[in-house]
Amino acid sequence: MSETEVDVFISGAGPAGLILAYSLARLGHKVFICDAADKAHPAFPFYGRATTLFPRSQETLDQLGLFDDLAQDAFISGESIAYKNGQPINRAWNISDRAIGLETTFFRAPLNLRLKYSEDIFRNRLRELGVVVQAPLKLKTFDLDSHDHLVISSCERPNGECIKIRSRYIVGCDGGSSTVRQIADIPFIGEKKTDYWVRMDGVIRTNLPEARKGVCAIETDTHGNVLWLPLDHGATRIGYSLRAKLFEKYGIQMTAEQAIYEAKQALQPFDLDFERLEWYTVYGIQQHVAATFRHRERVLLVGEAAHTHSSGAAQGMNTAVQDVASLSWRLSGVLRGWYKDAVLDNYSEERHESAEELIQSDKTISMLMSGKKPDDMKDRTESPHELLSQFMRGRQAALTSGLGISYPPNLLNDVGKSIQNHQLLPGHRAPDALVQKPGIASITTRLFELTRYDAKFRLLVFTGLPKHTMSDLQSLRRQVNDSFSRFDRVCNLVTIVLGHGAAFDEHLGVQRFGTGCWDPDGGAHAMYGMDTTAGGLVLVRPDDIVGLVVPFGDFKPVSEYLERVAHAEKVLEAKESDLIGTATGTGQFLGQNESSPAFSLLPS
Structure with a gap:
């Protein structure tokens, strides 16, 4: 068994793990990062998954020096449109034109780049700092050594080779089924919904007007609120709900041919043909949040290891980016002896509250997109599509863009000693200028x-x-x-x-x-x-x-x-x-x- 000693061991090399590893390595720390899947291997299947980065995430990635590489291949547009029965309607639910705080940033339009490409960029930039993702390599177990205040982790490759990692901290960035969270026995509180969605990426032909203008919502009675999203490399994402009858017909094992057929039905009266289907998935919506994002001082959770939700408002990777931005400076500062340990507890407090708010709003968004009304809207006369458009405005627009995320008074947000009734509020994002x-x-x-x-x-x-x-x-x-x-x-x-x-x-x-x-x-x-x-x-x-x-x-x-x-x-x-x-x-x-x-x- 080989051994290595580092400052931070990161389990999971998705966007959260890669950006965290990059941020810490950039700050001079020794990190070890592994993933059970070798997504950089040429034979690994293409994947789309998370694609949209909103203004605050772009701003954060720019602060880290990563934005420019992402922007080179991305589709960036703040335009939006909505259709019903083949006619445009004034109910587009894109946040860019009504997000609170857009005047305080210079990143004002969503950036769409599929996860395959963004992760390639993150891995390459990480490699430039001398850190190579170890994959396939799976975390098997870890223990906290109270004597020398280290985390002792054991990982295993498919060939049986084992690696022992000694680290000051271990961070779970390993998704909704997080091994780190499970070993630490941190409760994952929430529910799995009975709603199922389809997402598919490909190069297509269509007579949908302004198909490459920006995000489009197509209101249907059969497939929920259908997503149409122009992507990188000339591709488009289509997403729709598998409502009860459709799920009964196809189930979770829906084939690519069946997914394409239903996409064509969802887009009627517009025509749709796939020149090439590059990726598709059928998944059930889960809304969970970990009981804590910090356990026994040296175990931390980030991204979907800490919280899961639907892709309805495209918040998965965006929330992970903000988790990383919130954690990496604290972790770096504590490791260097700059900051007191309490700042890490504050990470868990602030981001846990933010995740709770996200999941509450996601429950409403996911139901409305599936064509159903939440309990608190049952008595409303508007359609789910109309209610969704209304809900995505105002406060929700600010949260979706990331510019309106804020934290209450606490150790780091000194409201009491600040100028009262000032334009700037402690706990809120500082504007750019x-x-x-x-x-x-x-x-x-x-x-x-x-x-x-x-x-x-x-x-x-x-x-x-x-x-x-x-x-x-x-x-x-x-x-x-x-x-x-x-x-x-x-x-x-x-x-x-x-x-x-x-x-x-x-x-x-x-x-x-x-x-x-x-x-x-x-x-x-x-x-x-x-x-x-x-x-x-x-x-x-x-x-x-x-x-x-x-x-x-x-x-x-x-x-x-x-x-x-x-x-x-x-x-x-x-x-x-x-x-x-x-x-x-x-x-x-x-x-x-x-x-x-x-x-x-x-x-x-």
Whole structure:
């Protein structure tokens, strides 16, 4: 038996496992990832499965440096249309044109790329970091060693070869039948519905108008709310419900020929012919959530190992992406000794609540798509199709896009110490905005491009107009010098300077805080609800969630926040030899970097 020792062992190399492995490896951690199926093998059957990434997931993957590769082959369109009896109707249920928060992101249309291709990209990028998925290799068992605080896992290849993995943590990314969850004996609470759906991908011929425009919903009395979705490489996905009579006729063993026949029936009066069927599946809807996403400290669950639901709102991979974004910075920080263990408990709390909300909405969506009314809508006179269109608006649109996902006040979302009744709410996603980097005329940059995913918090300093905020900026500089150096390793500073000038420090009259960028038209200040005469501070979590919003004069809550979640570094008092001289006109530079407690830039 061979042995290996790593920081994190990931069981399951679907999208959740691959993205988590990539994120952790990118942050410098040693990971081991395996899967029972060798999906990279040339002989492995083609698969479609998860295909749609909504705005927040695209934004997250862009932060990780993965979006551009996905976008090259994807079908990206925010257009939508709906048909009934062959006629267009104003009931399209695509979220892009009505999702709350679209004005705060630059990813505004769904991206469709089948899982085969996205997983190939994730595997290749992971390989570039020196991590190769071990497959086929199946987890057989694991134990927690209380003596050395390690997880001891045993895996086996089909030929009987065994591998022992010693890791600080084990993460189950191994789907709805998760071996990790079962070995840990974590209850999987929920139900298997009696509804069955068909999904099929292929290259087709049709007289459906604007067939490659975007997502299309076709309302039927026989096949539920039929999905028509243009995909990558010229393919299209068709999805429909196997209602009671159809399921009685075909059952779960429905053949490809039968699936094609019923797809043609579902699309009438439009014609449909398959030039090539590339993949199809018949599956029963399951809606479950694990009792906890963290077990005995060192066992964690992500993606469908933690929660399962229908594909009705295309939330499977999107939810997994947000699980990874929420977990990987915490796991990395705890492994490095940056963050306190409580942040991992907070992962389970926040994402469990989010999964519960998702499953509640999925129960409604899946029933309506199957042509049935949920109990709380039985007395409504509208058809299931009409109710679905209504349900997919407003709050649900924001949740589906991912931009409206939020978390309640807790360890990381400090509502009590934040400015009350502010535009930004702790626990909600931070908006993206356009800024300018110095020296690059007339070209804007997204703020999120300056703040890539690095497992660190970001303190955004919105300066306001320096003529109004000069004294506050000077006070902030003193406070940063006095107390912030303890948190250098866990928090980056970014100064968003209102206006434009030749040099940040001269423009402000004080040394900028961390990386500087210009906000020439005030758009970034407005996006973050910052008064141009007052400015302010926004502490953003590593997963782009607002943690705290305070005015310049109230820096203490920032330090208290970071003290709650991070292990502060001990800082030695500066010596006289640290002083490096004077900057004429704008003040004194004391110390070699701004986080040194001996650094100051005050008026002469």
